Amino acid sequence: MSYRLATFAVLLAVFAIVPSFFGNYHVKLLQEILIWGIFAMSLDLLMGYAGMVSFGHSAFFGIGGYVAALVLKQSAGTLGALVFPALAAALAALVIGFFSIRVSGVYFIMLTLAFSQMFYAYTFQVAWLGAEDGIVGVPRASVLGVDTTTPWAFHLYVIALAALALLVLWRIVRSPFGHVLRGIHENEARMEAIGYPVNRYKLLAFAIAGLLAGVAGSLYAQFSGSITPDAFFWTTSGEALLMVIIGGTGTLGGAVLGAATFILLQSFVSTYTERWMLILGVTFITFVLFAPGGIVGALKGRIGLRA
Amino acid sequence: MTPPPPLLAIEGVTRSFAALRAVNGVSLALPARERRAIIGPNGAGKTTLFNLITGQLAPSGGRILFEGEPLTGLAPHTIARRGISRSFQRTNLFPRLAVLENLRLAAAADGRGSYDLLGSVGRLAAPLARAREVAAEVGLAERLGEPAGLLSYGEQRQLELGVALATQFFSAAAALPGAVFSVWHNLSGSLLAAYWGRRETTRNSE
Amino acid sequence: MPEAGAPRPGPHASPVPVLSDVLAQALNGLSYGVLLFLLSVGLTLIFGMLDVVNLAHGSFYLLGAYAGLTLIAVTGSFWLALVAAPLVVGAIGALLERGLLRPLYRRPTLDQVLLTFGLIYLFEDMVKWIWGGKIRSIPVPALFSGSVTLGPLTIPSYRLFVIAFGFVMAVVLWLLIEKTRLGSIIRAGVFDAEMTAGLGINISRVFTGVFAFGAALGGLSGVIAGPIQSAYPSMGVSILIPALIVVVVGGLGSLKGSLVGSLIIGQAETFGKAWLPGLSMLMIYLVMAAIVLLRPQGLFGRPLK
Numbered sequence: 001m002s003y004r005l006a007t008f009a010v011l012l013a014v015f016a017i018v019p020s021f022f023g024n025y026h027v028k029l030l031q032e033i034l035i036w037g038i039f040a041m042s043l044d045l046l047m048g049y050a051g052m053v054s055f056g057h058s059a060f061f062g063i064g065g066y067v068a069a070l071v072l073k074q075s076a077g078t079l080g081a082l083v084f085p086a087l088a089a090a091l092a093a094l095v096i097g098f099f100s101i102r103v104s105g106v107y108f109i110m111l112t113l114a115f116s117q118m119f120y121a122y123t124f125q126v127a128w129l130g131a132e133d134g135i136v137g138v139p140r141a142s143v144l145g146v147d148t149t150t151p152w153a154f155h156l157y158v159i160a161l162a163a164l165a166l167l168v169l170w171r172i173v174r175s176p177f178g179h180v181l182r183g184i185h186e187n188e189a190r191m192e193a194i195g196y197p198v199n200r201y202k203l204l205a206f207a208i209a210g211l212l213a214g215v216a217g218s219l220y221a222q223f224s225g226s227i228t229p230d231a232f233f234w235t236t237s238g239e240a241l242l243m244v245i246i247g248g249t250g251t252l253g254g255a256v257l258g259a260a261t262f263i264l265l266q267s268f269v270s271t272y273t274e275r276w277m278l279i280l281g282v283t284f285i286t287f288v289l290f291a292p293g294g295i296v297g298a299l300k301g302r303i304g305l306r307a
Numbered sequence: 308m309t310p311p312p313p314l315l316a317i318e319g320v321t322r323s324f325a326a327l328r329a330v331n332g333v334s335l336a337l338p339a340r341e342r343r344a345i346i347g348p349n350g351a352g353k354t355t356l357f358n359l360i361t362g363q364l365a366p367s368g369g370r371i372l373f374e375g376e377p378l379t380g381l382a383p384h385t386i387a388r389r390g391i392s393r394s395f396q397r398t399n400l401f402p403r404l405a406v407l408e409n410l411r412l413a414a415a416a417d418g419r420g421s422y423d424l425l426g427s428v429g430r431l432a433a434p435l436a437r438a439r440e441v442a443a444e445v446g447l448a449e450r451l452g453e454p455a456g457l458l459s460y461g462e463q464r465q466l467e468l469g470v471a472l473a474t475q476f477f478s479a480a481a482a483l484p485g486a487v488f489s490v491w492h493n494l495s496g497s498l499l500a501a502y503w504g505r506r507e508t509t510r511n512s513e
Numbered sequence: 514m515p516e517a518g519a520p521r522p523g524p525h526a527s528p529v530p531v532l533s534d535v536l537a538q539a540l541n542g543l544s545y546g547v548l549l550f551l552l553s554v555g556l557t558l559i560f561g562m563l564d565v566v567n568l569a570h571g572s573f574y575l576l577g578a579y580a581g582l583t584l585i586a587v588t589g590s591f592w593l594a595l596v597a598a599p600l601v602v603g604a605i606g607a608l609l610e611r612g613l614l615r616p617l618y619r620r621p622t623l624d625q626v627l628l629t630f631g632l633i634y635l636f637e638d639m640v641k642w643i644w645g646g647k648i649r650s651i652p653v654p655a656l657f658s659g660s661v662t663l664g665p666l667t668i669p670s671y672r673l674f675v676i677a678f679g680f681v682m683a684v685v686l687w688l689l690i691e692k693t694r695l696g697s698i699i700r701a702g703v704f705d706a707e708m709t710a711g712l713g714i715n716i717s718r719v720f721t722g723v724f725a726f727g728a729a730l731g732g733l734s735g736v737i738a739g740p741i742q743s744a745y746p747s748m749g750v751s752i753l754i755p756a757l758i759v760v761v762v763g764g765l766g767s768l769k770g771s772l773v774g775s776l777i778i779g780q781a782e783t784f785g786k787a788w789l790p791g792l793s794m795l796m797i798y799l800v801m802a803a804i805v806l807l808r809p810q811g812l813f814g815r816p817l818k
Contacts, residue, residue, distance in 0.1 A: 125791020195387035195416035281634030
């Protein structure tokens with residue numbers, strides 16, 4: 001256990017000093033990986049632990065991004081950077097989740113997809129949200145007294161949030177609540193029969209996942225300085241799904257690995273060949289067919305690491 | 308002297324699936340501290356009746372009362388919390404979870420501590436203790452760490468019994484903890500006899 | 514290709530839609546509906562029978578359009594492309610089903626749905642690789658290159674052809690599904706695949722056949738769409754959601770549902786884009802959500818298992 005904590009700390013330290021050795025381009029890549037990592041980890045909570053495959057997770061990512069953008073442009077503080085985006089996303093998740101958990105399987109996929117597309121359609125059209133161009137000029141903020149507007153500070157801020165997200169999710173999946181989620185994933189009907197109000201647990205999981213996705217979205221708006229309706233598009237949800245599966249569903253850390261795989265393929269591979277989407281598709285299909293445990297699953301099998 | 312009200316009262320219950328009447332006006336009054344067996348050929352409607360009692364299905368007509376309160380239309384988890392537990396005809400466990408975890412989930416179903424987001428399962432002592440106790444009662448004390456899906460069929464039926472037993476809710480009327488009413492579905496007579504025997508032995512040795 | 518339309522009204526025209534405008538949009542909606550219909554039939558049958566939402570179904574549309582593009586360029590004949598391209602796409606569908614999906618049949622159906630999602634990336638990039646990323650226009654067949662004037666309306670003949678073709682295909686498909694033995698096997702398989710297998714029918718061959726058939730129809734839709742929409746690599750992704758909505762509204766597994774659904778959604782999207790752009794799509798998604806929640810079997814789908 002302490003071995004893993006030590007590895008984690010070392011990794012964080014390495015990430016923290018990346019800007020000293022690498023240029024702007026690589027630093028931004030790392031930050032993007034961490035931000036998408038938070039988004040993908042939140043989806044992993046839903047998929048890997050509660051067993052709910054959602055194609056509408058981008059709704060909360062987008063809400064976080066847009067709320068952050070709107071508030072930060074007025075006042076660049078903690079409320080805009082963290083509090084309001086998280087609360088808005090959690091609220092939306094409660095509403096959307098309330099309806100969505102009434103169905104399961106393929107219908108859950110289609111319902112969650114429909115909800116996120118509603119947001120896409122709305123933000124694409126309305127002028128007050130910038131229509132197709134979205135909102136630009138999103139500033140970075142002073143969060144909890146710490147100024148994140150300098151490149152260094154922002155870099156550490158992203159790392160800190162990603163680490164926090166991982167730690168919080170790690171505790172949650174090991175908690176009594178997390179164990180209930182896993183029971184629901186294994187056999188929902190039996191959990192219902194032995195007395196668990198299953199819908200309540202699913203809704204809570206949905207809300208937590210939505211909240212974290214909102215944090216990721218808010219971070220993304222601060223990272224790129226803008227947010228567009230594409231954040232809501234169903235392919236954004238799909239990309240997060242890809243990341244979770246490639247990394248390893250139900251492993252949390254795998255989601256970050258999956259995010260790294262996706263983003264590195266997109267950026268590095270595309271400098272050598274234009275065919276990164278093809279490679280991504282083939283990789284994904286290969287994992288689904290032959291390595292359903294993802295990267296983490298494959299590593300565990302080879303090196304024999306414990307769960 | 309009037310007889311005590313039945314613990315479970317089934318009154319004229321019917322259940323139809325389109326044109327098929329699976330359960331046709333069944334009435335049954337079950338007093339406390341008694342055991343009944345429901346037997347019949349395939350297709351007689353036994354499984355449907357059990358599903359009606361524990362809430363997986365709602366009756367098309369009639370009503371079911373437990374301790375005088377109607378159960379009709381309640382969700383399965385609500386009915387379970389009234390004090391009714393059951394086993395299932397086809398083994399209905401948590402295959403990738405260990406035997407101990409299967410039982411612990413059942414024992415922890417009263418919800419106390421289950422919304423704890425950041426705590427540790429080990430600190431919920433009561434469900435863990437109950438789980439070990441039940442494991443001993445059903446003869447699975449040696450198999451606690453094994454994933455349920457890897458048990459033999461017989462062991463899985465034992466675990467099936469165990470999960471139903473470990474579910475315990477406080478019943479106001481009976482003023483006693485413990486699954487107040489249990490539906491043993493498709494558990495062999497020998498399995499139940501072995502369990503009852505072991506329980507007597509454990510009790511006698513206290 | 515121009516849309517069906519009336520001569521533009523002058524600067525003092527009334528803001529209320531003119532009948533000819535409405536008719537023009539209705540015809541556009543109808544031809545779009547035909548494309549949706551051909552595409553969604555495959556999607557709905559595949560779901561009905563295999564319980565798989567084939568997210569890569571838009572890729573068959575994409576492949577059909579590009580196959581049509583190449584066949585026309587090579588042979589000069591639209592009609593040859595109309596016949597050959599669906600066959601090519603159907604063959605690809607068959608290979609897909611046997612090679613990639615069949616190994617997953619013992620796994621939860623969600624795994625198959627996820628696999629089809631990966632195929633979207635694969636096909637889109639392969640198309641980009643072979644044909645380049647730029648939009649490619651596809652020539653209208655010579656026979657229909659003109660326009661027809663009906664009263665105040667001027668309609669490109671090709672659009673009339675598409676509508677007529679759709680009508681013919683609807684009848685052909687109906688006859689196939691309702692009146693032939695093959696059709697009854699398909700209907701039985703959609704209703705209950707396990708039972709159908711129990712009747713001694715080689716259900717895995719039927720699965721492959723239905724998948725290939727659905728793919729071919731999707732490819733047919735793509736070929737026909739080519740002269741209207743041109744061909745571009747993301748056209749599969751663009752039409753997937755409308756096709757999904759059609760299937761949800763019409764009912765998973767139902768041919769009639771596909772027809773009615775695509776007529777409705779075709780008109781809704783066309784009029785919506787013209788009159789109330791953002792709001793109309795929002796409402797369409799609301800309808801989709803409402804149906805999944807309140808009547809998941811759609812208008813004509815089989816009652817859920």
